[in-house]
Amino acid sequence: MATATSDRKSAFTVSNALAAVVVVVxxxxxxxVVWVLAMSFKPNSELMRSTAGFxxxxxxxxxxxxxxxLSATPNWLFNSLIVAVSMTLLTLAxxxxxxxxxxxxxxxxxxxxxxxxxxxxMVPEQAVFIPLHALFSSWGYHNTHTALIVPxxxxxxxxxxxxxxxxxxxxxxxxAAELDNAGRLTIFRKIMLPLSYPALTTLGLFTFLYAxxxxxxxxxxxxxxxxYTITVGLASIQGNFAETEGLGSVMAAAVFASxxxxxxxxxxxxxxxxxxxMGSSK
Amino acid sequence: xxxxxxxxxxxxMNTHTGSxxxxxxxxxxxxxxxxxxxxxxxxxxxxxxxxxxxxxxxxGNFREYIGFQNYRDLWADVLFWKTIRNTALFAxxxxxxxxxLxLxLxLxVRRPGRLYAxxxxxxxxxxxxxxxxxxxxxxxxxxxxxxxxxNLFRSxxxxxxxxxxxxxxxxxxxxxxxxxxxxxLPMALFIAALNQxxxxxxxAAELDFASRWKxxxxxxxxGIKRTFVLVLVLxxxxxxxxxxxxxxxxxxxxADQTRTIVQYIYDTGFxxxxxxxxxxxxxxxxxxxxxxxxxxxxxxxxxx
Numbered sequence: 271m272a273t274a275t276s277d278r279k280s281a282f283t284v285s286n287a288l289a290a291v292v293v294v295v296x297x298x299x300x301x302x303v304v305w306v307l308a309m310s311f312k313p314n315s316e317l318m319r320s321t322a323g324f325x326x327x328x329x330x331x332x333x334x335x336x337x338x339x340l341s342a343t344p345n346w347l348f349n350s351l352i353v354a355v356s357m358t359l360l361t362l363a364x365x366x367x368x369x370x371x372x373x374x375x376x377x378x379x380x381x382x383x384x385x386x387x388x389x390x391x392m393v394p395e396q397a398v399f400i401p402l403h404a405l406f407s408s409w410g411y412h413n414t415h416t417a418l419i420v421p422x423x424x425x426x427x428x429x430x431x432x433x434x435x436x437x438x439x440x441x442x443x444x445x446a447a448e449l450d451n452a453g454r455l456t457i458f459r460k461i462m463l464p465l466s467y468p469a470l471t472t473l474g475l476f477t478f479l480y481a482x483x484x485x486x487x488x489x490x491x492x493x494x495x496x497x498y499t500i501t502v503g504l505a506s507i508q509g510n511f512a513e514t515e516g517l518g519s520v521m522a523a524a525v526f527a528s529x530x531x532x533x534x535x536x537x538x539x540x541x542x543x544x545x546x547x548m549g550s551s552k
Numbered sequence: 553x554x555x556x557x558x559x560x561x562x563x564x565m566n567t568h569t570g571s572x573x574x575x576x577x578x579x580x581x582x583x584x585x586x587x588x589x590x591x592x593x594x595x596x597x598x599x600x601x602x603x604x605x606x607x608x609x610x611x612g613n614f615r616e617y618i619g620f621q622n623y624r625d626l627w628a629d630v631l632f633w634k635t636i637r638n639t640a641l642f643a644x645x646x647x648x649x650x651x652x653l654x655l656x657l658x659l660x661v662r663r664p665g666r667l668y669a670x671x672x673x674x675x676x677x678x679x680x681x682x683x684x685x686x687x688x689x690x691x692x693x694x695x696x697x698x699x700x701x702x703n704l705f706r707s708x709x710x711x712x713x714x715x716x717x718x719x720x721x722x723x724x725x726x727x728x729x730x731x732x733x734x735x736x737l738p739m740a741l742f743i744a745a746l747n748q749x750x751x752x753x754x755x756a757a758e759l760d761f762a763s764r765w766k767x768x769x770x771x772x773x774x775g776i777k778r779t780f781v782l783v784l785v786l787x788x789x790x791x792x793x794x795x796x797x798x799x800x801x802x803x804x805x806x807a808d809q810t811r812t813i814v815q816y817i818y819d820t821g822f823x824x825x826x827x828x829x830x831x832x833x834x835x836x837x838x839x840x841x842x843x844x845x846x847x848x849x850x851x852x853x854x855x856x
Binding site: 284288289291292293296299300301302303305306309317320321322363364365367368370371372375376377378380383387390392393394395396397398399400401402403404405407420421423424425426429454455458479482483485486489490500501502504505508517520521524527528531532534535539542543544546547 | 575586597660680688691789821838841
């Protein structure tokens with residue numbers, strides 16, 4: 271009895287010490303972000319003098335105001351928004367229809383086609399970005415939103431996730447509707463899609479993050495400054511920090527670039543963190 | 553029970569009678585994705601190989617079939633081998649560190665409770681940033697003049713280091729930024745795997761007064777073996793494709809110390825306009841990554 275209690279007590283203090291260490295690490299983890307955020311609210315003249323300090327003193331909104339009125343940043347944000355939203359909606363549409371067919375419909379060649387699509391998971395972006403570039407060059411389609419969106423719809427991850435999801439839906443739900451002679455499209459729209467809102471939400475969030483943060487393809491396809499996404503635009507203004515006089519503005523641009531994804535993350539954290547394992551555990 | 557059975561029978565009859573029509577419907581459901589998949593993934597994969605057999609320029613119409621000459625040139629390209637070594641070095645730092653850190657964090661923050669939920673949120677949060685935000689933040693932190701660490705060093709009287717410009721520090725600096733950026737995903741994978749280990753095994757171990765270390769080694773680690781392999785393979789594939797960090801933090805410098813394969817592909821194709829030669833490198837990278845994925849599939853099938 272005595273040993274058991276002392277054991278529990280020591281385990282308890284070990285847990286506490288561990289928790290304290292993790293909290294310290296977490297604070298250090300956030301430090302760079304807090305520092306950058308603080309700089310974005312400081313006047314550039316102050317930053318020329320010193321970048322030290324985690325509080326925005328003296329405080330100014332000039333960096334943000336300047337970006338909104340004078341720079342290409344609003345344009346870049348607009349491009350990113352168009353691209354990310356379209357890519358998300360289209361991916362959801364393509365992945366859910368194809369996933370439904372693979373999970374629930376009978377047709378010749380189903381198994382082979384599914385393996386053929388899954389094999390695409392092993393093709394990294396770097397293996398296809400040059401031929402894709404040549405393809406869009408031959409069509410004369412670079413520097414358009416379409417060029418930024420369409421190639422990314424070919425990623426098979428969404429189809430894989432939706433197939434897994436639809437397979438797990440009990441069959442009798444559909445069968446009742448089949449007996450009522452409802453068409454496939456009706457069953458899909460009225461029964462399967464509403465059931466899959468959680469999966470679609472997760473897939474949608476990941477697609478949006480992926481689209482917003484995409485770098486290599488927009489870098490080679492959107493070469494006009496007007497057509498940059500915010501991720502590429504922000505990369506283009508990372509000059510020489512030691513000399514730049516507009517440090518605060520660069521930091522403010524970074525905050526603009528992160529605000530939408532951070533907001534999404536804060537609202538949908540549960541979906542995102544648990545969604546990571548969606549494809550792996552089953 | 554009977555009604556379920558009859559409905560299954562009815563469904564089967566349905567598929568038999570209206571099968572031709574059902575096939576068409578199924579293909580219609582598949583068509584939009586398959587079309588995009590064929591045009592923008594399958595076709596480019598093969599045309600990439602085709603391009604690599606040419607002396608092919610990015611702009612203009614110059615292209616000449618040269619067989620495997622690009623691959624022979626690659627074999628003799630000192631810089632290409634250097635980028636392979638650099639990338640392998642980068643991966644050999646980041647993959648073990650990332651996996652270990654992700655597992656340690658997962659073990660530390662998987663507990664129930666508000667505090668741990670917040671901590672999970674914090675460690676995952678840095679993964680939602682884009683590469684250009686991450687590189688901006690870390691370039692600032694590591695800057696030898698106005699950086700966060702430079703400020704810290706000065707305040708304790710040490711001469712600040714310009715980490716990204718030092719041959720010794722450049723690669724580890726990229727690795728640190730990458731760890732900060734990427735640890736959330738493997739951590740979440742580990743947490744999910746840890747939560748699937750049946751609780752009663754732990755309870756049995758507690759009754760046996762097993763030590764924490766023993767529980768970790770005998771129960772926890774064997775329980776997440778599959779996820780461990782998955783994380784390792786995902787990380788190897790991911791880190792071998794490193795591009796943005798080197799491109800935006802060091803430009804591959806100092807003296808090509810941090811130039812990676814993908815960065816060399818990008819420079820060759822889009823700075824020097826030699827997309828034939830760049831494609832040959834991309835094919836080599838693809839074959840490399842594909843083999844690693846196959847190893848994982850093979851390991852996975854061996855276990856089942």
